[in-house]
Amino acid sequence: MSDHEAPATEAPEDVENAPEDADKARQIAELEDAWRRTAAELDNFRKRCARDVVRGREQERAAVATSWLPVLDNLERALEHASSDPDAVVEGVRAVLAQAVGVLADLGFPRRDDNGRAFDPAVHEAVSTVSGAGLVPGTVAQVVRPGYGPDDKILRPAAVVVATRAS
Amino acid sequence: MSDHEAPATEAPEDVENAPEDADKARQIAELEDAWRRTAAELDNFRKRCARDVVRGREQERAAVATSWLPVLDNLERALEHASSDPDAVVEGVRAVLAQAVGVLADLGFPRRDDNGRAFDPAVHEAVSTVSGAGLVPGTVAQVVRPGYGPDDKILRPAAVVVATRAS
Numbered sequence: 001m002s003d004h005e006a007p008a009t010e011a012p013e014d015v016e017n018a019p020e021d022a023d024k025a026r027q028i029a030e031l032e033d034a035w036r037r038t039a040a041e042l043d044n045f046r047k048r049c050a051r052d053v054v055r056g057r058e059q060e061r062a063a064v065a066t067s068w069l070p071v072l073d074n075l076e077r078a079l080e081h082a083s084s085d086p087d088a089v090v091e092g093v094r095a096v097l098a099q100a101v102g103v104l105a106d107l108g109f110p111r112r113d114d115n116g117r118a119f120d121p122a123v124h125e126a127v128s129t130v131s132g133a134g135l136v137p138g139t140v141a142q143v144v145r146p147g148y149g150p151d152d153k154i155l156r157p158a159a160v161v162v163a164t165r166a167s
Numbered sequence: 168m169s170d171h172e173a174p175a176t177e178a179p180e181d182v183e184n185a186p187e188d189a190d191k192a193r194q195i196a197e198l199e200d201a202w203r204r205t206a207a208e209l210d211n212f213r214k215r216c217a218r219d220v221v222r223g224r225e226q227e228r229a230a231v232a233t234s235w236l237p238v239l240d241n242l243e244r245a246l247e248h249a250s251s252d253p254d255a256v257v258e259g260v261r262a263v264l265a266q267a268v269g270v271l272a273d274l275g276f277p278r279r280d281d282n283g284r285a286f287d288p289a290v291h292e293a294v295s296t297v298s299g300a301g302l303v304p305g306t307v308a309q310v311v312r313p314g315y316g317p318d319d320k321i322l323r324p325a326a327v328v329v330a331t332r333a334s
Contacts, residue, residue: 024191031195035202042209049216056220057227062322064231065274065315068267069323073312075264079257086253090246093260097242100235107232145240148232155229156236 064107071100104148109155112147114140123147125157135163231274238267276316281307281325290314292324302330 078092101111114124117140130141140160147158245259268278281291284307297308307327314325 020188021191024188024195027195028191028198031198031202035198035205038202038205038209042205042212045209045212045216049212049219052216052220053223056224060224060227061231061274062276062320064228065271065276066322068235068271069315072264072267072271075260075267079260079264082257082261086257089257089260090249090253093242093246093256094249097239097246100239100242104232104235104239107228109229109232148236153229155233 067103067107068100071096071103074099104155108153109149112149112158114143114147114158114160116140119160119162123151123154123157124160124162126162127159129162129164131164131166137163137165139163234270234274235267238263238270241266271315271322275320276322279314279316279325281310281314281327283307286327286329290318290321290324291327291329293329294326296329296331298331298333304330304332306330 074096075093078089078096081088081092104111112123116136117124119126119138119140124140124147127144131137135141139162140158141163142161143158144161145159147154147156149155241263242260245256245263248255248259271278279290283303284291286293286305286307291307291314294311298304302308306329307325308330309328310325311328312326314321314323316322
């Protein structure tokens with residue numbers, strides 16, 4: 001923060017018995033100066049703010065990217081056993097997937113479980129419909145591709161099959 | 168942007184032949200007003216800037232997180248064949264790893280290839296040393312864990328084994 005001090009550089013008080021004219025001229029000069037300094041500060045601040053926003057984004061990008069490095073490391077580790085033991089790879093990759101889902105949750109975007117929920121176009125993307133016994137019309141019958149993020153901050157809506165009344 | 172117009176609300180010119188005192192008093196009132204408005208604008212701008220930085224970070228976090236969703240989708244897809252064909256899983260996971268490396272590169276953090284490069288503590292983290300025929304002392308003999316990001320914007324240094332002179 002720069003040293004903006006509007007209250008401290010208050011307009012000068014009238015000085016009793018001083019020649020009115022000279023006093024007012026001084027007051028005008030001081031006010032002009034105070035005003036110009038504040039305007040210059042506003043100008044500087046605009047420029048700095050634009051830089052702060054850019055830098056904030058860069059920091060965030062790096063931080064989020066960093067949170068994915070362990071996922072990549074473990075994916076590579078899982079593949080190291082590829083030739084000797086493919087089954088071990090499958091186990092390892094399952095663990096990595098769970099880890100990746102955890103990273104997204106930590107970033108504020110937990111994986112959604114929309115199965116059986118009432119269909120809501122705000123958080124669901126209908127890819128097809130299905131009808132059948134045991135299905136409640138207007139609910140999500142199947143999640144084709146999971147969504148991420150809470151209802152009020154959806155990162156990606158779930159692609160779902162919606163149950164409809166049999167026609 | 169709000170309507171900051173410092174140049175437009177310039178201090179009033181002296182009006183010829185008008186009573187000097189009343190003129191100066193008006194000038195003072197106008198200057199005080201202009202100054203106070205600029206100061207208020209500066210204050211508002213400070214608050215808005217803080218909000219802009221926070222919002223910029225949130226947008227960046229969501230954008231970067233979104234770029235990883237295809238990696239998760241493909242990881243899941245690769246695992247769908249797990250029981251029937253473990254070898255296909257391995258192939259699929261290799262492709263996902265390459266995709267993940269691509270996501271990091273797109274974010275500005277390409278995977279580094281530090282093998283054989285001169286050891287540089289700014290971009291390398293030495294985890295051990297090795298000496299032997301064919302190894303150039305002071306170079307990276309082996310990358311234990313890859314680094315990401317260009318030299319001037321390292322996301323994570325590479326963990327490396329450094330070649331040393333045989334003792």
